[in-house]
Amino acid sequence: MWLGSIGHVQWGLTILTTLCVTQAADPIELSVSREGGNKSSPLLYGIMFEEMDHSGDGGIHGQLLQNNGFQGDSLGLTAYAPVGAAVISQDKSHPVSDSITSSLSVSVPENTTDYVGFANTGYNGVPVLNSTYTSSFWMMGYYSGTINLQLVGTNSGIVYADHNLTVESTDANFTQYEATFNSTLSADGDNEWHLTFDGSKVAGSSLNFGYIELFPPKYQDRENGLREDLATFLEKVGFKFLRFPGGNNIEGLEVDSRWKWNMTIGPVVDRPGRNSDWFYPNTDALGLDEYLWWCEDMNMTPLLALWSGKSYGGIVSGSDLHPFVDDIKNELEYLFGNTSTDFGKLRAQNGREEPWKIDYIEIGNEDDLTGGCDTYPDRFNQIYKAIHDEYPNITLVASNGDYSCLPSPLPTGVIIDLHLYRNPDDFVALFDQFDNQPRDQPVMVGEYGCRNTSNAKGTYWSYMQGSCSEAIYMMGMERNSDIVTMAAYAPMLEHFGLIAWSPTLYGFNSTPGSLTPSTSYYVQKMFASNKGDTVVQVNSSADFGPLYWTATKTGSRYYVKLANYGTKEQNVSISILETSSGRLEMLSGSQFQGNQPYQMEVETEHTEVHSENGTYSVKMDPWAVAVLVVS
């Protein structure tokens, strides 16, 4: 995405519930070939992730407390509040580590007798489930006795979790304490985390607390891992690759605030965080290794992007880029080096003995935009050489597809990356975009998604017409997936109410049950989990439009995708000889219908299908998207 194109995002999409009497169009007959066909990229459908809309911090990364290390320049005491008579302040004279340069001072008035302390209200509240939580904090100052941790309703005062632990703290240093406890379910997200202590022991004095953390159950139980609920929901889509960590967010508003790989590794208390490109500080708790564990645990191929010299506040090229190229070499040694190398050893110390497996690396992001074009060929060549000389088997990706911004010639095998945010009609018009491309230039569509670009403020949330247009564009890619190797829907996730860009694949907030898949989530799931390894020919009784189709197969299993971008119902008869049964997945809804939090209106329906003679009848409603899977 491009920072220049974002606008203020509105809540709510008016859902037009027009009851129109639709007439059926003439039936269309499709016959799917059982012979020949072109190979289809096994990686085709993936997802792009970058830290925006609190997709990571306050999103898929499991840690639930906001501003937990006072990182970045802008937050102050955001999300903190005193409990009882305590007085709290951000204390820069008591850093927790070299990286976490502030702690919270909690001072206790004279003659206090109660438990006092502080609260953290999370990211617009704390999701409190009937579940097991882990919480930790660093502490400094003389205190011997009980610390009480609670999860409690901010307005209701209901206590959902209540746990004591005993500490022996001095003012010699910060020490970390950790506790695990169970909670009961809160019906809403209006909750906070409390830490209190016996105020009578500290009356007239103060204690310092720092780098607080709270985790619900974690995906695959990884330390510093992902939220189990949000990660499992993503895993179900069946994406084959993850493009990360940006996107704009890798670039930095200034050179010095770029995404720096070596600030995102090791103990979280040693990660300083940064002011990001999307208007809130990043904790970098979701760092380089966490992204790679994520890929491995979800069986996705990593597509790692590197900083290529472009920030929004300046560009580094020519010989000035040399130190940054050296930094890339260090990053590669960290990822792939033997544990006898300096950085390979560091990787092992950080919990990963084996080298990471990364076959795809992208050089920069959108270097055709924001002043990057002229210098990109030079920057690309320097970085390409550094990587290719040492790791010839890694496939490299150029950050754009504008040949005037690329080296000429582009080295053989380099993938070009196109980004498309379009309105529905434009996506449909691009169905044939790849039909006549040279077959020797591999392409990635590294970001795409339907936005209502006729509306300067963007679309709040996906709706059937838009998702149908994405499906048609994806069919154009799938038909050409001998050259379109990868395609990543973007962006992935938003925390409702904390957004800079919409729509996303799915969203949520701190209230239980708020996780909401968009109509595009269902399209991605239908496409990513139903694709063969060979694209096969389809004979048809009509041309493309408004009905579109594509067919793939693996062995004797066939996958036929259909989308109806018309206002009339369309009957389709599909013949696939020597098949007899399978299922039909159908996503159907009215033109502007979509899912809203607590208002799920459209989801994929599965029905079993059987045929005596290999012919299947499918009724496609206007804007419907379907996949027939038979063998």
Ligand SMILES: *[C@@H]1O[C@H](CO)[C@@H](O)[C@H](O)[C@H]1NC(C)=O
């Ligand atoms: C598709 O049409 C071609 C040309 O008419 C024909 O040779 C082929 O058998 C047809 N394939 C199927 C599956 O109907």
Ligand SMILES: *[C@@H]1O[C@H](CO)[C@@H](O)[C@H](O)[C@H]1NC(C)=O
């Ligand atoms: C604390 O209590 C002592 C003894 O009762 C009293 O002299 C003092 O004024 C109290 N201090 C405050 C701040 O209330």
Ligand SMILES: *[C@@H]1O[C@H](CO)[C@@H](O)[C@H](O)[C@H]1NC(C)=O
């Ligand atoms: C809470 O979770 C436990 C363990 O999973 C389960 O046995 C119990 O029934 C749950 N309680 C409620 C109220 O859902």
Ligand SMILES: *[C@@H]1O[C@H](CO)[C@@H](O)[C@H](O)[C@H]1NC(C)=O
């Ligand atoms: C925690 O300790 C305090 C002080 O001893 C006590 O009043 C409270 O009941 C304890 N809470 C739990 C959950 O054990």
Ligand SMILES: *[C@@H]1O[C@H](CO)[C@@H](O)[C@H](O)[C@H]1NC(C)=O
């Ligand atoms: C903190 O101070 C205590 C007491 O002086 C010492 O035993 C401990 O090793 C120190 N811990 C760290 C992490 O420096």
Ligand SMILES: *[C@@H]1O[C@H](CO)[C@@H](O)[C@H](O)[C@H]1NC(C)=O
């Ligand atoms: C927390 O819940 C789990 C599973 O429901 C249970 O096995 C465990 O004993 C509980 N722990 C405590 C401290 O109650």
Ligand SMILES: *[C@@H]1O[C@H](CO)[C@@H](O)[C@H](O)[C@H]1NC(C)=O
């Ligand atoms: C990260 O790498 C840069 C460039 O090599 C170096 O200047 C910096 O000191 C490193 N930072 C850390 C925390 O290792």
Ligand SMILES: *[C@@H]1O[C@H](CO)[C@@H](O)[C@H](O)[C@H]1NC(C)=O
């Ligand atoms: C590191 O190199 C040594 C010596 O070449 C080799 O024995 C060892 O297997 C290598 N380790 C890894 C993790 O590749």
Ligand SMILES: *[C@@H]1O[C@H](CO)[C@@H](O)[C@H](O)[C@H]1NC(C)=O
């Ligand atoms: C590159 O791939 C080839 C073929 O798979 C393999 O033989 C070779 O060892 C690989 N080279 C490196 C440097 O990994």
Ligand SMILES: *[C@@H]1O[C@H](CO)[C@@H](O)[C@H](O)[C@H]1NC(C)=O
């Ligand atoms: C798209 O934007 C236009 C112009 O603002 C608006 O009239 C229309 O309702 C929007 N459509 C959707 C589905 O949001």
Ligand SMILES: *[C@@H]1O[C@H](CO)[C@@H](O)[C@H](O)[C@H]1NC(C)=O
């Ligand atoms: C295979 O690719 C060629 C070259 O683009 C194209 O002409 C042909 O239609 C494709 N076949 C199928 C089954 O898509």
Ligand SMILES: *[C@@H]1O[C@H](CO)[C@@H](O)[C@H](O)[C@H]1NC(C)=O
């Ligand atoms: C296949 O069977 C269906 C009914 O089972 C029938 O309507 C259709 O005409 C048959 N098609 C062919 C090609 O025989």
